[in-house]
Amino acid sequence: MNVKQKETMKRGEFLRSLSLGTSTLMAIYCLGSVTSCSTGDMDPISSTPTTPTTPGSTTGLTGNATTSAGAINFTVDLTNATYAKLKTAGSFAIIGDLIVAYSTASAYVALSKVCTHEGTTVQYRSGENDIYCANHGSEFTLTGTVDKGPAVAALKAYKAVISADGNTLTVTA
Numbered sequence: 001m002n003v004k005q006k007e008t009m010k011r012g013e014f015l016r017s018l019s020l021g022t023s024t025l026m027a028i029y030c031l032g033s034v035t036s037c038s039t040g041d042m043d044p045i046s047s048t049p050t051t052p053t054t055p056g057s058t059t060g061l062t063g064n065a066t067t068s069a070g071a072i073n074f075t076v077d078l079t080n081a082t083y084a085k086l087k088t089a090g091s092f093a094i095i096g097d098l099i100v101a102y103s104t105a106s107a108y109v110a111l112s113k114v115c116t117h118e119g120t121t122v123q124y125r126s127g128e129n130d131i132y133c134a135n136h137g138s139e140f141t142l143t144g145t146v147d148k149g150p151a152v153a154a155l156k157a158y159k160a161v162i163s164a165d166g167n168t169l170t171v172t173a
C-alpha cells in the first residue's frame with residue numbers, strides 16, 4: 001500500500017485491512033463514538049464541529065419545562081423551526097413534561113403530558129379538539145378534566161399566553 005492510498009483510506013477500510021472480526025470492529029466503532037461524544041464538540045463520524053445545543057435561540061425554548069426542576073416557567077419561540085408548527089391551529093408539541101396545543105378554536109393550551117391513568121404521554125386530537133391517551137382511550141378536555149376514563153384525575157393545566165405579535169408563547173404554573 002503506497003502513501004497516497006493510506007491517506008485516502010477511510011476509517012472502516014483501515015480497520016478491515018487489519019483483519020479484525022466484526023465484534024471487535026463494532027467495539028472500536030462504539031468506543032470511538034462514546035469517546036467523541038463525551039468531549040461534546042465533535043461529530044464522531046465526520047470530526048467536524050457541531051452546533052451547540054444549549055437552550056436559547058438555537059432551540060427555541062428558554063426556561064424550565066420539567067416539573068422535577070422546579071416550577072414550570074418557559075417561553076417558546078414560535079419563529080424557531082422546531083416550534084413553528086404551533087402557529088397552525090390544530091397542532092401540538094410535547095415540550096418537557098407538558099403537551100402544548102394550538103387548538104382548532106385558535107387557543108393555546110398547556111397541560112401535563114402524563115396521563116393520570118398509567119402515565120402514558122397524551123396527544124392532542126384536532127378532529128375532536130381534545131386530549132387523548134392512546135394507551136387505554138382516556139379523553140380529556142382542553143382544561144384537563146376527564147371526559148372519558150379509565151383515567152379519573154384531571155391533567156394539570158398551566159397558563160399559556162401568546163405575545164401580541166404571535167411569536168412567543170409563555171407557559172407558567
Ligand code: FES
Pocket residue numbers: 115116117118119120133134135136137138149150151
Ligand atoms: S395510561 Fe392513559 S388511559 Fe391508561
